[in-house]
Amino acid sequence: MTRTLRVFRWSADTPERVEDYRVSSGPDTTVLDALVDIQRTQDPTLAFRYACRVGMCGSCAMVVNGRERWACRTRLASLGDGPVSVRPLYHFPLLRDLVVDMAPFVEKLRAVGAALTPRPDAARYDQGSSAAPERQEIDQAIECIGCGMCLSACTIVAHNARFPGPAALNRAFTLELDSRDGGQQARWRVLLSDDALARCHGQGNCTAVCPMGLAPMRSIIRLRQRAPLRLLRR
Structure with missing residues (x-):
């Protein structure tokens, strides 16, 4: 199954925007899996933060479909059939794309x-x-x-x-x-x-x-x- 991720993008030298990426998705594919795939196969400039990938450290916290979630715990299959929006946490200074200053x-x-x-x-x-x-x-x-x-x-x-x-x-x-x-x-x-x-x-x-x-x-x-x-x- 192919899913569309609408990902917030921003850097100090480029304006805020949303870019669409299409990724292959299985029943257990998480939002973090999809972001890693995008970075490795489509856009190496995409910035996001993660560490353990097993739902322990909290590094991959972001806003998915309007709600704060851990990307590594959130399966795409649990988010319905439409496009999935991904943006950084609110109320934090932006460093780049989905990465915020803690x-x-x-x-x-x-x-x-x-x-x-x-x-x-x-x-x-x-x-x-x-x-x-x-x-x-x-x-x-x-x-x-x-x-x-x-x-x-x-x-x-x-x-x-x-x-x-x-x-x-x-x-x-x-x-x-x-x-x-x-x-x-x-x-x-x-x-x-x-x-x-x-x-x-x-x-x-x-x-x-x-x-x-x-x-x-x-x-x-x-x-x-x-x-x-x-x-x-x-």
């Missing part, structure tokens, strides 16, 4: 203090018990691999570049529950600002597109539930 994503994580800051009195090698209630709640949110799909799907990011985004707020929630962390005071100064928790409208697009089955919207709600106590401690 630096803003990393900066948003850094802005909320996404790295664990050990408390001065925390044991050096304290890993915590997997049976502890805090750990069990953290486990529901900890498997984020940083693919950026939630940020692309977030409508608030489109209007407010200072909004940390779902992944960063989800990470902040896991650290809020981590008894080993000592960076909560500085983190809450960011979370309670006008451009953080208060900006989320609760549409849940982030949860809908997360390929790991996480619920960033739930993490944001849990942070909001804790916010009044933090305000009283100021």
Whole structure:
């Protein structure tokens, strides 16, 4: 079976455009398989990012038929019979074609203090018990691999570049529950600002597109539930 891919193209020296490519497709052919075939046999200038090809790393995240997906997990057969549109993630600077710059994503994580800051009195090698209630709640949110799909799907990011985004707020929630962390005071100064928790409208697009089955919207709600106590401690 032959399928048509309508692929977004852009580079610093060429204008934005969409180019059509026809590829042979079987029942298990993925969008990533098709892009690799196009690059190898039709257009070696086509740029896209991938690594593992087995649905683990998230490098091949892009927007397929209007929805954020991993190209390596998305079979062409699951997308109907018509042309398949492929474009880069939204709300990221473009580098070339389907490749985006992930630096803003990393900066948003850094802005909320996404790295664990050990408390001065925390044991050096304290890993915590997997049976502890805090750990069990953290486990529901900890498997984020940083693919950026939630940020692309977030409508608030489109209007407010200072909004940390779902992944960063989800990470902040896991650290809020981590008894080993000592960076909560500085983190809450960011979370309670006008451009953080208060900006989320609760549409849940982030949860809908997360390929790991996480619920960033739930993490944001849990942070909001804790916010009044933090305000009283100021």
